[in-house]
Amino acid sequence: MKRILVLGVSVAVFAVALSAQDDAEYKTWMQTVGATAGSLHKNLDAKNAEGAAADAKKLQEIFSYVHEYWMKKDVADAMKFAMNASQGFGSVAEEASASKFEEASATLKTTSANCGGCHTVHREKLPEGGFKIK
Secondary structure, three states: OHHHHHHHHHHHHHHHHHHHHHHHHHHHHHHHHHHHHHHHHHHHHOOOHHHHHHHHHHHHHHHHHHHHHHHHHOOHHHHHHHHHHHHHHHHHHHHHHOOOHHHHHHHHHHHHHHHHHHHHHHEEEOOOOOEEEO
16 A cells, blocks of 8 residues: 555656746747747748748757647647647648748738637736746
């Protein structure tokens, strides 16, 4: 009985540690998203097809990780926001690669709505500044 209790506690501690690691990675991804999205906007404005496509592909990859994060937590709406964002950034990359800058900008605007939708529902502003995941 004592072994089962020790095993149960060990599993719980391990799960909490993994969750904290996932949350730290998630925070890093979101910080990268902000910087990369800013670069993507600049590259589209400058009609830099190669730079814009690279930024969009990076965002597509990040949101595939974000999708996996929410999948582990079994949060359906967040999984959908992340999947839509990943697919949208994939489209932006294709359009930018083809030098279709107006289309890429329009797709970027639509895709970015997924970010706002998820932030509204799944993040909370902290009184001391910053945010936490709900």
